[in-house]
Amino acid sequence: MPVSAGNCSSSGLKFYGEKRRRKVAGRSFAPDFAASERASRRELNIALCVPLGGVTGIWGPSALASAKLAASELNRLSGIGGRSCRLLSVDADDDAPMLESVLSDLVHSGEVDALVGMHTSRVRQRILSAIGGEIPFVYTPLYEGGECTPGVFAIGDTPAKQLQPAIAWVARHERPRRWAFLGNNYVWPHVSNRLARDYVASCGAEVVSEEYVPLHTTDYSEQLAAIRRAGADAVLLSLVGENAVAFNRAFGEQGLGRSALRLSCAIEENELLAIGAQNTERLYVASSYFAALATDANIAFKERYHNHFGDRAPTLNSLGQSTYEGVHFLASLFERGLFEPSRWAHGHREPIAYRSAREAVYGGDGTNLAPTYMAVAEGHFFRVIARL
Numbered sequence: 351m352p353v354s355a356g357n358c359s360s361s362g363l364k365f366y367g368e369k370r371r372r373k374v375a376g377r378s379f380a381p382d383f384a385a386s387e388r389a390s391r392r393e394l395n396i397a398l399c400v401p402l403g404g405v406t407g408i409w410g411p412s413a414l415a416s417a418k419l420a421a422s423e424l425n426r427l428s429g430i431g432g433r434s435c436r437l438l439s440v441d442a443d444d445d446a447p448m449l450e451s452v453l454s455d456l457v458h459s460g461e462v463d464a465l466v467g468m469h470t471s472r473v474r475q476r477i478l479s480a481i482g483g484e485i486p487f488v489y490t491p492l493y494e495g496g497e498c499t500p501g502v503f504a505i506g507d508t509p510a511k512q513l514q515p516a517i518a519w520v521a522r523h524e525r526p527r528r529w530a531f532l533g534n535n536y537v538w539p540h541v542s543n544r545l546a547r548d549y550v551a552s553c554g555a556e557v558v559s560e561e562y563v564p565l566h567t568t569d570y571s572e573q574l575a576a577i578r579r580a581g582a583d584a585v586l587l588s589l590v591g592e593n594a595v596a597f598n599r600a601f602g603e604q605g606l607g608r609s610a611l612r613l614s615c616a617i618e619e620n621e622l623l624a625i626g627a628q629n630t631e632r633l634y635v636a637s638s639y640f641a642a643l644a645t646d647a648n649i650a651f652k653e654r655y656h657n658h659f660g661d662r663a664p665t666l667n668s669l670g671q672s673t674y675e676g677v678h679f680l681a682s683l684f685e686r687g688l689f690e691p692s693r694w695a696h697g698h699r700e701p702i703a704y705r706s707a708r709e710a711v712y713g714g715d716g717t718n719l720a721p722t723y724m725a726v727a728e729g730h731f732f733r734v735i736a737r738l
Contacts, residue, residue, distance in 0.1 A: 394433040399442035399467040405565045406591035408620050412670025413468045419658050420677035431684045442469035450480035457481045466676035472536040488679050490672035494541035500694035505718050507638050509545045512615040515738035516636035521553035526584035528558045530577045533588030535562035542588050570597045587614040595624040602629020618667035630727035638720040639708040640732045641666040651707035671707050678705040
């Protein structure tokens, strides 16, 4: 795993990777040993799984910073359950080769008490195959919905919250008739687009093409040509990270913004900067968070964020700030006694409130009740134009 080791304060970050994995390789740990190790520590250790490189590495800096701010806020008070919290960062890039073994070592040696993950659904599935159901796992980004593994709390947006109202809004204001779907080839784009077909049909339009590309795709000439041939006047994008950047640059350079709008639920402010102001014509994004939100909760959050990190703080965005909520959500879980596996089998039926930059509340049915907004790209920035 391409991660270097480093020092950290109680509210900072420590990085785990190949060197640490070799150190514990071949050792076995009984469950009672891990539980004893966790109980004996004064600190509560949180494995923070975010991509630190690769296709989705663009999400990393703001996710690390946002989680660190949350830990600092908690530690200035009483931490979590009276224990100071510490973040142990693990690279959760889709290509990280030893993710499962690193996390398994950390969990089975009792070195971590909980996990906060901001990464693709494909990585979430890898993590669950290694340690699912053993410690609380807060999954923070938008995703396809339906996660019901005991001990997993998915607090991000889902297609019903984002895509359904967004496609209806586009139908009213832009009146597209022919949609093209383009996404990366893994579970979130496939499930989202399956649902989106019904949303498009309910608005009296049709899907004229649907294609999925590998995560490392850089040349989109064939996909752009197919969009032209199909006569699409709207493109639903479920591309992530550098894939979204490369496609949207090419889309803008070919002048397709004049004939087709673009709609995404995953493009965030860092990617918008990388796409380039000249390539963002008629680019819409539906999300429950934008840095430009003028709500009291977000204004206060941005003030705390920039006071903590200064003028050179990583750019705020929906995926990055989700780790801030993830750490605070863990604190609420502890207060409700939901750190204990014995509670997971009985479900969590009541809504859970937690400190949030987007006025979010975790619903008792496993969905998030945060409001959803539509924004349009204007150069290097998003302008929020509607609450959906």
